[in-house]
Amino acid sequence: MPRDLDRASADAPVRAAVATAVRLALGTPGQDDRVADWPLVLEVTRREMLAALAWMRSRPFIRDHADTDTVMAWRRAALAVDLRGERQFDVLRATLATLTGRGVDAVVLKGMPLGTRLYNDPFVRCSTDIDLYVPAAGRRVAAEALRALGWVREAGAAPWHEAWSREAGADTEHLELHSSLVSDHLTHLPTPTPVVTYRDIAGMLVPALDGPFLPAYLAAHLATHQMPPLLWDIDFATLWTSLSEDERGAALRAAAAARLGPYLAWACERATSILAVAAGDTARLDALGFAQQGRQDVHSIVRHFRLAASSGDRLRLLAAFVVPRGARGNLLELLQYTVARLRTRARSLIGTWRSYAAPSGLGSPLARRSEDAFGRPLRVEREELVSLVRDVAREGGALRVRAPGGSMLPSIPRGALVRIRGIPETGITSGDVVLALTADGEPVLHRVIQVDGPVLRLRGDAAVMDDPPVPLSRVIGIATHVAYDGAEWELSRRVPRSLSVAALRLRRRFARVVRRAR
Numbered sequence: 001m002p003r004d005l006d007r008a009s010a011d012a013p014v015r016a017a018v019a020t021a022v023r024l025a026l027g028t029p030g031q032d033d034r035v036a037d038w039p040l041v042l043e044v045t046r047r048e049m050l051a052a053l054a055w056m057r058s059r060p061f062i063r064d065h066a067d068t069d070t071v072m073a074w075r076r077a078a079l080a081v082d083l084r085g086e087r088q089f090d091v092l093r094a095t096l097a098t099l100t101g102r103g104v105d106a107v108v109l110k111g112m113p114l115g116t117r118l119y120n121d122p123f124v125r126c127s128t129d130i131d132l133y134v135p136a137a138g139r140r141v142a143a144e145a146l147r148a149l150g151w152v153r154e155a156g157a158a159p160w161h162e163a164w165s166r167e168a169g170a171d172t173e174h175l176e177l178h179s180s181l182v183s184d185h186l187t188h189l190p191t192p193t194p195v196v197t198y199r200d201i202a203g204m205l206v207p208a209l210d211g212p213f214l215p216a217y218l219a220a221h222l223a224t225h226q227m228p229p230l231l232w233d234i235d236f237a238t239l240w241t242s243l244s245e246d247e248r249g250a251a252l253r254a255a256a257a258a259r260l261g262p263y264l265a266w267a268c269e270r271a272t273s274i275l276a277v278a279a280g281d282t283a284r285l286d287a288l289g290f291a292q293q294g295r296q297d298v299h300s301i302v303r304h305f306r307l308a309a310s311s312g313d314r315l316r317l318l319a320a321f322v323v324p325r326g327a328r329g330n331l332l333e334l335l336q337y338t339v340a341r342l343r344t345r346a347r348s349l350i351g352t353w354r355s356y357a358a359p360s361g362l363g364s365p366l367a368r369r370s371e372d373a374f375g376r377p378l379r380v381e382r383e384e385l386v387s388l389v390r391d392v393a394r395e396g397g398a399l400r401v402r403a404p405g406g407s408m409l410p411s412i413p414r415g416a417l418v419r420i421r422g423i424p425e426t427g428i429t430s431g432d433v434v435l436a437l438t439a440d441g442e443p444v445l446h447r448v449i450q451v452d453g454p455v456l457r458l459r460g461d462a463a464v465m466d467d468p469p470v471p472l473s474r475v476i477g478i479a480t481h482v483a484y485d486g487a488e489w490e491l492s493r494r495v496p497r498s499l500s501v502a503a504l505r506l507r508r509r510f511a512r513v514v515r516r517a518r
Contacts, residue, residue, distance in 0.1 A: 027057030085123025113208030129174035219267035237271035407460030431493030
């Protein structure tokens, strides 16, 4: 058998799964994708940060052709990305407000503004941190502002890259500060100052990077990371194909002026490969590093050497790699950096490898045969329930959910089934009972007591205190009917009077007073 044919047959499962993942993320699945190895495709989208984007663009196709376990796992993954994005937005909003209040002009790099521009959804791009550009002159004040908000600097120093973190319950939030539009290794390049566009995210105007240099910035960012996720390739391909010929010409000139022309050309080649794979040319996966059962990539410093515009840039790059700019002039810091790099990154100098394997049992033939033979009860976890209700409500349907608590007594008894439908065209008004997500991602079924622009104030009919404000974007649907103990009734838009509920409120108020006194 010819060697090329033998290799194609050996790596077909992973390469086929990657091709399907790319088409789902682009919203262009084909007939052959109906019989994909769906658990493996899901694993690829997770590892390549494409799960939420593929779910948003190809949700009906996934639901129609993937096995039930994979569909539910995919829905959970997409919901987790959405909730993480909303929590990051709360962090970003508070951080920008504090920086602006102290006279610091920050610009958001990538993140939610990029998701809004490319996909009309600020939370669909999986992101682990918040990247902010702050002019070097404002870094000291910015650092003071971050410390006041509870952030702790982990690495770096102004005016170079700085990494910050903050504990938030069981999670850790991450934020990075930059004063250049390229990594520290490339700051010898004559990059421009950011061009800013304000993008509307949940009613807030967020300063975002824009202008002719944006494609070159994304290309350099893509090249700087070893094993960059396919999401970033699709980001670039989506941006580049959306530009007019004049805009592309301006982008090419901006890249050339910053000596990043080869980077932009390299990113364009990868975008071409992405689109070719989506069209069925799986041989182009080689250009993206996919081979046999996984993906391989060289160290980013090797890529930088290949893409440098001149020998002089290569020498400056080498100097910055051996003696980082942030550690120059401080021997102790240089030694610490060198030891840390040898301990954590020395192996990656020869390249890196990523393998893909579907989670055991997820959508396996044995599991499916067992379900077909004996039937399977519907088990819906909290995240799955929220996502399922949201999907049904968005498509004009309705669904019943069980209310376990008593915060809506007497309107909704404990354990009652509540019918949830989508938000009507007339919008939400005071008196409506809505199913919404709190800032912690918890579903709450409470009554709207005030609509203040894009923000709602909610309170349970039997509750003493108002809930924290909830953005309209977190509302999943409106409750219309209640079924309980063999009866069904329509929810009133007025809070019913009840002596038992009044007594319950009085007891809760008394308990709060006692707790405060203690």
